[in-house]
Amino acid sequence: xxxxxxxxxxTSKTIKIFAVVQLGLVVLLAYTAFIFQQxxxxxxxxxxxxxAVIAASFVQLLLFFPIKKFAAKEADRDxxxxxxxxxxxxxxxxxxxxxxxxxxxxxxxxxxxIFMVAAPGDPFVLSVIYYSFILTILxxxxxYNFAAKRLMKERSNA
Numbered sequence: 001x002x003x004x005x006x007x008x009x010x011t012s013k014t015i016k017i018f019a020v021v022q023l024g025l026v027v028l029l030a031y032t033a034f035i036f037q038q039x040x041x042x043x044x045x046x047x048x049x050x051x052a053v054i055a056a057s058f059v060q061l062l063l064f065f066p067i068k069k070f071a072a073k074e075a076d077r078d079x080x081x082x083x084x085x086x087x088x089x090x091x092x093x094x095x096x097x098x099x100x101x102x103x104x105x106x107x108x109x110x111x112x113x114i115f116m117v118a119a120p121g122d123p124f125v126l127s128v129i130y131y132s133f134i135l136t137i138l139x140x141x142x143x144y145n146f147a148a149k150r151l152m153k154e155r156s157n158a
Contacts, residue, residue, distance in 0.1 A: 063139070075144050
């Protein structure tokens with residue numbers, strides 16, 4: 001078995017792990033949506049639940065294309081690294097790109113955490129932030145998986 005086949009298997013394993021994480025996040029999203037809905041109902045603002053879902057969907061719509069582009073670049077880079085032997089300079093350049101993308105992911109995570117901590121304790125505001133956070137993660141994982149599968153298929157046909 002060649003190293004390329006082994007590295008593509010590693011990418012396939014990453015795709016499977018991301019799929020399991022997505023399932024867990026969907027369950028977590030449903031559970032917290034139920035909790036937020038109950039809190040809003042207890043405050044007599046049950047109709048705000050749908051407004052929160054709509055607001056989070058709007059935020060996600062605004063973020064979708066940047067997330068899609070970022071995830072596709074990451075998948076392309078990961079697959080290129082899996083199928084190519086790099087020189088020392090290329091390894092340095094790809095390491096720099098990987099660090100930069102990790103900084104972007106951690107900054108996004110930090111933004112949402114700080115935003116949740118700094119937000120008022122209103123269940124409506126917290127639910128919009130939380131839904132947007134989970135949906136952002138889900139979008140990234142789904143876009144990465146889609147791009148990686150597409151690229152693996154293209155490269156296996158080539």
